[in-house]
Amino acid sequence: MKSTHAILIVVVATAIAVMLAIYxxxxxxxxxxxxxxKDIDPAEFWADYSANPEKYMFIDVxxxxxxxxxxxxxxINIPIQKLFEQHxxxxxxxxxxxxxxxxxxxxxxxxxxxxxxGFLNLLRIKGGLRNWIxxxxxxxxxxxxxxxxxxx
Numbered sequence: 375m376k377s378t379h380a381i382l383i384v385v386v387a388t389a390i391a392v393m394l395a396i397y398x399x400x401x402x403x404x405x406x407x408x409x410x411x412k413d414i415d416p417a418e419f420w421a422d423y424s425a426n427p428e429k430y431m432f433i434d435v436x437x438x439x440x441x442x443x444x445x446x447x448x449x450i451n452i453p454i455q456k457l458f459e460q461h462x463x464x465x466x467x468x469x470x471x472x473x474x475x476x477x478x479x480x481x482x483x484x485x486x487x488x489x490x491x492g493f494l495n496l497l498r499i500k501g502g503l504r505n506w507i508x509x510x511x512x513x514x515x516x517x518x519x520x521x522x523x524x525x526x
Contacts, residue, residue, distance in 0.1 A: 411485050413500035416446075416509045419472060423448060431465060432472045434503075435484045446474055446503060447512035454484050461491050474499040474506065 423430050427448065434441050434449040441451040452460055454475075464471060471493060473481035481498045488496055499506060507513060 409486065409489060411482055412497050413478075414472070414497045415500050416506040416511045419497070419499060420511045423472075429470060430472050431469050432474070433484075434474050435481050436475050436503075440476070442515065444503070444513050444515045446499070446506050447514050449474060454480055457484055457487060461488060461493075464488070464493065465495070466493055467495060470495050470497055472497045472499065475502050477504050478502040 423432065432446070432449040434445050434451050435454040435457070436445075436451070437453050438451055441449075441453075445451065471488065473484050473488075473496065475481040475484075478498065478501055481502060485496055485498050501508070503513075
């Protein structure tokens, strides 16, 4: 009976020592499994978004001037530098956040930042706006945007 208690004490002490070593040292920052960005093809996304827009928050993370020049239809503009201030207003559940930029790199940075903030409901448009246009998905600009036309 004493040997069982001694073994149990050693196991618990070892587990506590390992947890402390991980959480109190730089080991907690070591990524043993590389984070993975979930990409979605523009046509696949557009088909589902068109049928179910309420399921998504479609965010273009480029600068406002670039967004105004042309953007994916249905997207809203939150420039990447504003994500720090506005990430608290984004849904962590109930909607999927879909990110787009020009080629995919900037939205990848935004994806990583939001993932670090605890967002698990993320997708990125594969190839960004370039691929969106190549695949023939609809675009808008400042003169065709519904918000501009309605005056809001």
